[in-house]
Amino acid sequence: MxxxxxxxxxxxxxxxxxxxxxxxxxxxxxxxxxxxxxxxxxxxxxxxxxxxxxxxxxxxxxxxxxxxxxxxxxxxxxxxxxxxxxxxxxxxxxxxxxxxxxxxxAVVCAASDHWVAAAEEAVDWVDIAEEPFIDPADMGVSGSGAELAADERMAMEVVASGAGLLLLPNSVARALSRKDVVIRTLTDHPxxxxxxxxxxxxxxxxxxxxxxxxxxxxxxxxxxxLEPAAGPKKGKKAKQAAARAEPSRRKSRQQPRSPRGRPPRGRRRPR
Structure with a gap:
């Protein structure tokens, strides 16, 4: 594996x-x-x-x-x-x-034909506390070279057969979800x-x-x-170059354009 x-x-x-x-x-x-x-x-x-x-x-x-x-x-x-x-x-x-x-x-995993599947979103812990549960630690699959969460994955297969329920953290159950197993949130459980x-x-x-x-x-x-990594420091020349590259904020004093055939306002037409 x-x-x-x-x-x-x-x-x-x-x-x-x-x-x-x-x-x-x-x-x-x-x-x-x-x-x-x-x-x-x-x-x-x-x-x-x-x-x-x-x-x-x-x-x-x-x-x-x-x-x-x-x-x-x-x-x-x-x-x-x-x-x-x-x-x-x-x-x-x-x-x-x-x-x-x-x-x-915490969530409970059950076979798709188990009565837990009738609950749309959540079931109470007291309603399933007496049900048989599958313990992933009893699977004995995980070990050197085994895929991550191998015991939980095998326990999911046992649950799909209808042999019992499986209690898991939500993140693990969602990662191992399968079509023949339903996942329901547990209420009244810490x-x-x-x-x-x-x-x-x-x-x-x-x-x-x-x-x-x-x-x-x-x-x-x-x-x-700890001291966080410092960003690159700008030397004197780098600062001067940045200042020259910065566009001037002064408004340009350009002569306003006038309509064709008419001189700019304030000037006389040459005779």
């Missing part, structure tokens, strides 16, 4: 990435952050590597990523927190910093919490700047610890 994980231009095969490495997950869209980073700090390369949800902390711990996305199911009605192994590890150790960046809408995590021991001005950028910090903020 061919891998479809996006690799940005500065990451070349056989060469270790330089600068910051951001570990992304299925459904994540860091393009806006990456674009702003490259505009402000072009001298500090930023590489994005996509991988599965599972193992996000391990990739940060091992140094595969300097900063990583972490997504987990938020506190659910009834007391279950849906904690993944990554979240459990995060709560038991002080190795990591963690900043929550947003909460993603959704999925998405955070950025990094090692406390590797904290740096570059990492802090990226976290600030992800949280909406403006370039003019006094909290920035």
């Amino acid at each position: 061919t891998s479809n994980r996006p690799i940005l231009p500065e990451q070349e095969d056989g060469e270790p990435p330089q600068g910051l490495v951001l570990g992304a997950i299925p459904g994540a869209s860091p393009d806006k952050w990456v674009s702003r980073w490259r505009q402000r700090y072009p001298e500090i390369p930023l590489t994005v590597r996509y991988d599965e949800d599972a193992g996000a902390l391990q990739r940060v711990r091992s140094g595969e990523a300097d900063i990583g996305y972490l997504r987990h199911r938020a506190q659910e009605p009834g007391g279950s927190d849906g904690s993944s192994g990554d979240l459990a590890e995060l709560s038991e150790t002080e190795l990591f910093h963690r900043v929550q960046i947003y909460t993603e809408q 959704g999925f919490t998405v955070s950025l995590v990094w090692l406390r021991a590797k904290d740096s001005p570059e990492i802090q700047e990226f976290i600030g950028l992800a949280r909406g910090r403006k370039q003019s903020s006094g909290r920035s610890q």
Whole structure:
């Protein structure tokens, strides 16, 4: 199975990435952050590597990523927190910093002939809580060389057969949508919490700047610890040339034209 994980231009095969490495997950869209980073700090390369949800902390711990996305199911009605192994590890150790960046809408996926399909847009969590659910982690497809979200894709096939329902973040479900599976928004469900995590021991001005950028910090903020790339400076000669090229703002004093056969006003016709 061919891998479809996006690799940005500065990451070349056989060469270790330089600068910051951001570990992304299925459904994540860091393009806006990456674009702003490259505009402000072009001298500090930023590489994005996509991988599965599972193992996000391990990739940060091992140094595969300097900063990583972490997504987990938020506190659910009834007391279950849906904690993944990554979240459990995060709560038991002080190795990591963690900043929550947003909460993603949860959706339910069902076969097109399931009763859930009768709902036009949304269903209540309490109405489906007792239904059998498919766990993507039980698929065992993802691994080295597997395409991104392979377990979720296989779980979608199982759902299409009518074996059960599948709970997913909205972004992942939409990316894997198929004609024989319906996707409905879940109401009364807290959704999925998405955070950025990094090692406390590797904290740096570059990492802090990226976290600030992800949280909406403006370039003019006094909290920035990095100097943005300066634009080209104009020398004295360049400024003089620009001044000569600038069109004059003075109004030209041209003699007004007169109709044919009549002299300009204020002048006498020669005899």
